[in-house]
Amino acid sequence: MPQQSKTWLLRLLYPSNPMRKVMYDRFGDEQVLAVREQPTPTIASNQLLIQVKAASINPLDWKIYRGEMKLMSGSTFPKGVGIDFAGIVSQVGAGVTGYRSGDAVFGFLEVFTGGALAEYVVVTEATIAPKPANISFDQAAALPVTGLAALQIVDQLAAVGPGQEVLINGASGGVGLFAVQLAKQRGARVTAVAGPAGLLRATQLGADAVVDYTKQRLSQLPQRFDVIIDLSDKLAFKAARPLMKPRATFVSMLPSPLGLVGAFFHNLFSGRKHQILILKPTAAGLRVLAALTEQQLQIPVEKVYDLASVQQAYQETSQGKIKGKVVVVID
Template sequence: MRKVLYDRFGDEQVLAVRELPTPIIAPTQLLIQVKAASINPLDWKIYRGEMKLMSGSKFPKGAGIDFAGTVAQVGASVTGYQPGDAVFGFLDVFTGGALAEYVVVTEAFIAPKPASISFDQAAALPVTGLAALQIIDQLAAVGPGQEVLINGASGGVGLFAIQLAKLRGARVTAVVGPAGLTPATQLGADAVVDYTKQHLSQLPQRFDTIIDLSDKLPFTVARRLLKPRATFVSMLPSPLGLIGAFFRSLFSGQKHRILILKPTAAGLRDLAALAQNGLQIPVEKVYDLASVRQAYQETSQGKVKGKAVVVLG
């Protein structure tokens, strides 16, 4: 089978497609034939070595976290699935390996693919969809009537977060570049700010929640836009960042939360239900496996709004 691997940290050039034996499964495992896998910012932060404290430095490493495909084999102890079932799911966030023709998982890491969406769309759901769910429902606890600002709203997490915040009854202000104005508006944002034309400090209102998906909005700036008792959510977990967020939240009514993604099968089922009920999955560009370096280069440079997917079969 073909699989994307790398033997050292670096840019997209470290990624290589290699031929490997098809994995053998244990009694509790399933072998999934991957139809599509999606690209996430977390992928390039890991292969560039920006998160080596969490990912470790043991090589070779695989790339890609979330996928969709069909069950090829089931272990003797597996009861919930059978060969031929269409599923979507995720691998360990820091180990990766979804960019492969076959992956090995347990039942805890997959859910049935909704019949109403394609394999490409299903592959685009797990990481960014679960991140948006965790931010909106757990870290920020967004509710009816709240004012929510999403900075960097035209990426995968942002376009899901807009929809989820609207479903929870919030009023959403999306901050995007020129190319993100249309998709943010189409997915329900009440107000859209082009950051190339208006600085956030010029906004007149104050917010119950600010979600920074760009990694470019410091808490010291965001706090001026927050109500006295409000929540700021950021994306990059690091030891210093987590300590700083803890103390800022301890001594201020303005809370700083940092997303530490916790994928679950229950979360996948929630996403499946949302997709069945109309959640839009913005897959903008599809690549083949041979173009994986190009795929990561273009997405990391912000040339793809929404989600990019690599098709394997």
């Protein structure tokens, strides 16, 4: 091999500016996650290099690295983990017009590819928005995935409006805490279902009534609802039907091919609709969320970890030990 080629290969394999990134080489539990040194990525003319200050943890993360969503994520390794982040623009491609080096931004990576738990990420303008000045990097990192999911559910799938009765099952989780606030902003009357530890937070965020699922069965509730949002993945549409008004909407998370087909055919013949969230993050949605933070949208970050503690962070979060959003800071 010519000396020039050898030099190029050595620079490729051993870059002078490596970064840290959380990666895994096989599906499994939190033990497969490791912090490794990787080359700091380069950017194309339409891309930006973001120095990540914080990234948040989402249930979708562990469903992917445990291999529960192979059909969508694929089985090619190594893989990164983490979807949403907040940070500072480090480099700007020649074709980028909306941002400059030093701008504070927040955004998301491709859902099933991930890689936000890293010191640097490469993005386009279509996946970021300016970070609101009134919130921290930790809070901004906690907003994209769960905030956009709640926004899509409340405004698009359920079309929540004034005077509607809305039941949110799993109201103390990341999406639930935003959904409670957004449904209240749309003028609905919200009943929040949570465990004992989440009831107070749901009330503080505006829920009109709360149900402790450890003490009361949902099937025993006397009222009927215009919208039922299941964020726990434990309430089946069949079980929810008796709680629904004749033309109510049921929204569930985590799409599967079989579930999508079943919901499609059911909706053709029934007044009670079953909608399934297929998250479609957009920069426009991020800007809506940014505007909502100026209207007192609360971002409940419950716990913050450093990058070295990422295994512990995922273990405690996936076991349900922490309610609300969990963020990993990257120094």
